[in-house]
Amino acid sequence: xxxxxxxxxxxxxxxxxxxxxxxxxxxxxxxxxxxxxxxxxxxxxxxxxxxxxxxxxxxxxxxxxxxxxxxxxxxxxxxxxxxxxxxxxxxxxxxxxxxxxxxxxxxxxxxxxxxxxxxxxxxxxxxxxxxxxxxxxxxxxxxxxxxxxxxxxxxxxxxxxxxxxxxxxxxxxxxxxxxxxxxxxxxxxxxxxxxxxxxxxxxxxxxxxxxxxxxxxxxxxxxxxxxxxxxxxxxxxxxxxxxxxxxxxxxxxxxxxxxxxxxxxxxxxxxxxxxxxxxxxxxxxxxxxxxxxxxxxxxxxxxxxxxxxxxxxxxxxxxxxxxxxxxxxxxxxxxxxxxxxxxxxxxxxxxxxxxxxxxxxxxxxxxxxxxxxxxxxxxxxxxxxxxxxxxxxxxxxxxxxxxxxxxxxxxxxxxxxxxxxxxxxxxxxxxxxxxxxxxxxxxxxxxxxxxxxxxxxxxxxxxxxxxxxxxxxxxxxxxxxxxxxxxxxxxxxxxxxxxxxxxxxxxxxxxxxxxxxxxxxxxxxxxxxxxxxxxxxxxxxxxxxxxxxxxxxxxxxxxxxxxxxxxxxxxxxxxxxxxxxxxxxxxxxxxxxxxxxxxxxxxxxxxxxxxxxxxxxxxxxxxxxxxxxxxxxxxxxxxxxxxxxxxxxxxxxxxxxxx
Amino acid sequence: xxxxxxxxxxxxxxxxxxxxxxxxxxxxxxxxxxxxxxxxxxxxxxxxxxxxxxxxxxxxxxxxxxxxxxxxxxxxxxxxxxxxxxxxxxxxxxxxxxxxxxxxxxxxxxxxxxxxxxxxxxxxxxxxxxxxxxxxxxxxxxxxxxxxxxxxxxxxxxxxxxxxxxxxxxxxxxxxxxxxxxxxxxxxxxxxxxxxxxxxxxxxxxxxxxxxxxxxxxxxxxxxxxxxxxxxxxxxxxxxxxxxxxxxxxxxxxxx
Numbered sequence: 001x002x003x004x005x006x007x008x009x010x011x012x013x014x015x016x017x018x019x020x021x022x023x024x025x026x027x028x029x030x031x032x033x034x035x036x037x038x039x040x041x042x043x044x045x046x047x048x049x050x051x052x053x054x055x056x057x058x059x060x061x062x063x064x065x066x067x068x069x070x071x072x073x074x075x076x077x078x079x080x081x082x083x084x085x086x087x088x089x090x091x092x093x094x095x096x097x098x099x100x101x102x103x104x105x106x107x108x109x110x111x112x113x114x115x116x117x118x119x120x121x122x123x124x125x126x127x128x129x130x131x132x133x134x135x136x137x138x139x140x141x142x143x144x145x146x147x148x149x150x151x152x153x154x155x156x157x158x159x160x161x162x163x164x165x166x167x168x169x170x171x172x173x174x175x176x177x178x179x180x181x182x183x184x185x186x187x188x189x190x191x192x193x194x195x196x197x198x199x200x201x202x203x204x205x206x207x208x209x210x211x212x213x214x215x216x217x218x219x220x221x222x223x224x225x226x227x228x229x230x231x232x233x234x235x236x237x238x239x240x241x242x243x244x245x246x247x248x249x250x251x252x253x254x255x256x257x258x259x260x261x262x263x264x265x266x267x268x269x270x271x272x273x274x275x276x277x278x279x280x281x282x283x284x285x286x287x288x289x290x291x292x293x294x295x296x297x298x299x300x301x302x303x304x305x306x307x308x309x310x311x312x313x314x315x316x317x318x319x320x321x322x323x324x325x326x327x328x329x330x331x332x333x334x335x336x337x338x339x340x341x342x343x344x345x346x347x348x349x350x351x352x353x354x355x356x357x358x359x360x361x362x363x364x365x366x367x368x369x370x371x372x373x374x375x376x377x378x379x380x381x382x383x384x385x386x387x388x389x390x391x392x393x394x395x396x397x398x399x400x401x402x403x404x405x406x407x408x409x410x411x412x413x414x415x416x417x418x419x420x421x422x423x424x425x426x427x428x429x430x431x432x433x434x435x436x437x438x439x440x441x442x443x444x445x446x447x448x449x450x451x452x453x454x455x456x457x458x459x460x461x462x463x464x465x466x467x468x469x470x471x472x473x474x475x476x477x478x479x480x481x482x483x484x485x486x487x488x489x490x491x492x493x494x495x496x497x498x499x500x501x502x503x504x505x506x507x508x509x510x511x512x513x514x515x516x517x518x519x520x521x522x523x524x525x526x527x528x529x530x531x532x533x534x535x536x537x538x539x540x541x542x543x544x545x546x547x548x549x550x551x552x553x554x555x556x557x558x559x560x561x562x563x564x565x566x567x568x569x570x571x572x573x574x575x576x577x578x579x580x581x582x583x584x585x586x587x588x589x590x591x592x593x594x595x596x597x598x599x600x601x602x603x604x605x606x607x608x609x610x611x612x613x614x615x616x617x618x619x620x621x622x623x624x625x626x627x628x629x630x631x632x633x634x635x636x637x638x639x640x641x642x643x644x645x646x647x648x649x650x651x652x653x654x655x656x657x658x659x
Numbered sequence: 660x661x662x663x664x665x666x667x668x669x670x671x672x673x674x675x676x677x678x679x680x681x682x683x684x685x686x687x688x689x690x691x692x693x694x695x696x697x698x699x700x701x702x703x704x705x706x707x708x709x710x711x712x713x714x715x716x717x718x719x720x721x722x723x724x725x726x727x728x729x730x731x732x733x734x735x736x737x738x739x740x741x742x743x744x745x746x747x748x749x750x751x752x753x754x755x756x757x758x759x760x761x762x763x764x765x766x767x768x769x770x771x772x773x774x775x776x777x778x779x780x781x782x783x784x785x786x787x788x789x790x791x792x793x794x795x796x797x798x799x800x801x802x803x804x805x806x807x808x809x810x811x812x813x814x815x816x817x818x819x820x821x822x823x824x825x826x827x828x829x830x831x832x833x834x835x836x837x838x839x840x841x842x843x844x845x846x847x848x849x850x851x852x853x854x855x856x857x858x859x860x861x862x863x864x865x866x867x868x869x870x871x872x873x874x875x876x877x878x879x880x881x882x883x884x885x886x887x888x889x890x891x892x893x894x895x896x897x898x899x900x901x902x903x904x905x906x907x908x909x910x911x912x913x914x915x
Contacts, residue, residue: 066727067719067781067782068782068785069785070728070785070788070825071727073721073722075728076724076727085804123799123801127796127798127799128804129807129854130801130802130804130854131794131796132793132817134815134818134821135814136814136818137814138811139811141810141814142808159821162822164726165822165824166818166821172788173793173794174796174798176785176788176792177789177793177795179789188782240721241720241721241722241723277692277699277702277703279696279698279699279702280723280724283724401744402725405725405750406696406751408694408753471798471799472798472799475798520706520710522702522706564709566708566713566714572676572717572778574715575709575715
């Protein structure tokens with residue numbers, strides 16, 4: 001049924017990547033020096049690719065909208081990064097990481113890509129340690145691991161609750177080294193506004209200098225988008241304020257298919273919304289579920305304080321429903337279970353849209369161990385809590401501080417209140433095995449592509465994928481394309497294709513400035529977010545999605561006739577930046593609903609209320625929907641569906657169970 | 660649950676660009692909730708300005724969870740405001756009182772020129788890192804990570820130095836606009852790890868030279884940087900950098 005070619009190499013799953021690497025065409029060093037590659041985005045996927053390609057000898061230009069590449073939103077990832085090192089001797093292997101990822105993704109990811117990801121995972125840890133990334137260690141000096149959801153081994157490497165920060169600073173330092181050597185030209189505070197195509201191939205970009213407002217043309221033999229996810233379509237999410245879909249969406253409008261846009265990850269442990277003023281949501285790392293137990297009162301509308309509810313009146317619903325994985329079920333399962341309890345009237349806090357994440361039992365357990373180490377084998381409770389709190393503080397101190405700052409409550413004393421929030425998007429630009437989109441020469445890496453996580457991503461796998469793509473996959477696969485481009489001389493940016501692309505970009509900016517309507521950009525963004533969250537969020541149904549599509553179309557019309565963008569286009573204008581991004585989010589939102597409506601099954605983060613088991617679990621339809629939905633953009637905001645069939649030859653497809 | 664009742668007077672630095680003069684402008688705000696973050700309070704101000712046809716205040720911000728280092732407001736004479744160990748985005752309005760007057764200015768340092776309103780140019784920090792804030796290892800050359808055991812205490816100390824978010828509060832608060840805390844944090848992280856040894860003395864010389872070239876001031880050990888650092892980066896790092904810098908002058912054969 002596939003009508004698109006994913007270019008997966010022939011042969012055994014376990015040897016595909018090895019064979020590919022040893023047979024892929026190479027580009028000789030002198031040719032590399034004349035080949036230019038544009039990389040948009042400087043997060044884990046972008047910075048690692050930019051540094052590595054420059055080390056290999058290519059001429060690289062890297063773009064980010066922030067004031068420094070170090071501030072890309074990978075910086076905020078908290079919990080950790082997976083790797084099949086089996087350092088804990090608990091039975092981990094490349095196959096097991098591959099299996100957990102496919103199963104975690106609810107059998108909607110491509111086997112060959114995921115296996116490759118598992119294969120290179122161990123190299124990432126080696127590379128980062130060599131760069132001086134201070135990952136957590138045990139007293140013996142070796143690396144420490146923790147558990148994450150959806151697995152039964154400890155394969156997650158971490159640096160307190162700041163793993164993303166440390167990994168990104170590692171990639172950033174590698175990138176800065178190349179910038180210092182003149183091998184990467186860095187363009188900060190630049191936003192990509194168009195992809196330039198010549199004879200069907202991606203040959204450059206149009207970017208706006210956000211400080212001067214100047215529109216710039218940049219040529220590249222190939223273009224790589226490592227521009228992150230689109231969670232901000234919901235307005236409220238754990239993404240950074242600037243995270244956006246614009247680069248990916250402009251590429252989509254130039255012919256790059258957008259795959260599985262409805263697969264969004266709602267993370268179970270975030271700080272609940274406190275009011276209408278809220279501008280973003282804050283994650284409390286999944287790693288907290290190592291030591292925190294999730295519960296709600298057994299009694300409906302129980303208004304007692306957490307500390308006043310006795311043990312036998314608490315419902316540890318994850319442990320009750322999923323005894324095998326307990327609090328460490330995957331994110332989609334944990335989120336839905338929290339929603340189920342709150343919808344049924346068992347929620348806590350003033351909004352009743354929250355559940356407790358309680359560290360007391362494990363604090364006491366740690367305290368007992370610490371007391372034992374100090375020779376006190378019969379410690380009283382107070383001693384246990386005091387010593388245990390110190391252990392918890394070392395593991396999660398920054399997260400607890402953040403919680404206290406935001407809520408004004410002390411999480412060392414009272415359980416955290418948490419609720420699911422939009423966190424990650426598994427969908428993204430469709431790419432083949434080479435990470436190339438359906439536009440030749442246009443590549444997509446990291447969260448911005450769709451490739452590795454199926455319908456649900458496992459915790460600590462986003463950092464793994466971003467760095468795998470940038471350090472170890474793209475640098476090989478892009479060579480197979482560039483080896484055929486060595487005779488192409490740098491194309492002048494006076495080429496009509498550049499002129500035309502620039503006109504498109506400038507046209508949009510001028511239109512936005514000249515509408516001079518009455519409502520701010522945020523006004524429209526909030527309304528879009530509300531539609532998406534209510535009708536294309538944690539649970540979806542046919543009627544809601546149909547309504548959402550109509551509402552979004554109406555919102556789009558209103559936006560283009562009534563948005564107010566103050567200021568001018570030829571200077572720093574943050575409202576203009578936001579307006580362009582929200583315009584793209586509105587179009588994407590419609591496609592997400594169309595995709596969700598098309599997929600008449602539940603899988604991973606896509607939960608259609610019509611399709612569930614008697615126990616309320618996601619019910620897949622493998623016969624009709626074991627495919628990647630890759631959407632092609634058509635004039636006038638219309639979309640055509642292409643299908644890539646998913647074949648599972650190395651794994652038995654089953655109803656996902658974490659019981 | 661969101662409607663608040665705090666009334667505030669803001670005095671905000673407005674400056675069109677680096678070639679024009681700026682000034683403090685007064686704004687009145689009402690209905691502010693104590694649960695809002697400081698930046699959400701600014702969102703309310705900007706919405707109000709847009710609705711009355713004025714240009715919103717431009718300020719840097721991104722992750723709003725205290726880790727990207729982009730937010731950078733000088734609030735009532737302190738970088739990131741009145742609370743210790745907190746970035747502007749994590750500062751909440753419950754730290755202020757109804758009726759307060761709050762003065763908000765950009766970072767002020769010759770090496771951080773104002774771009775617009777509260778936004779400054781901190782690219783000098785990137786240039787200091789690109790002068791030597793790395794370990795020269797290309798992708799693909801690494802040995803197995805556990806072949807290099809590192810004592811936990813040492814790894815933890817390196818991590819503490821590496822926790823710097825590069826926001827520039829240290830520079831903004833220093834009377835000399837010195838960047839010693841920022842630069843020494845990166846130098847310390849790498850000097851504390853075995854991987855950082857081969858380039859240790861070369862690194863300290865290059866980075867200090869770039870720091871000076873960017874126009875940052877000298878350190879006179881007042882300690883304001885440590886006191887105002889939202890991530891608690893310690894002055895010990897500056898001592899370590901100075902020691903390494905002096906050592907480099909004696910033992911290093913390469914002069915950078």
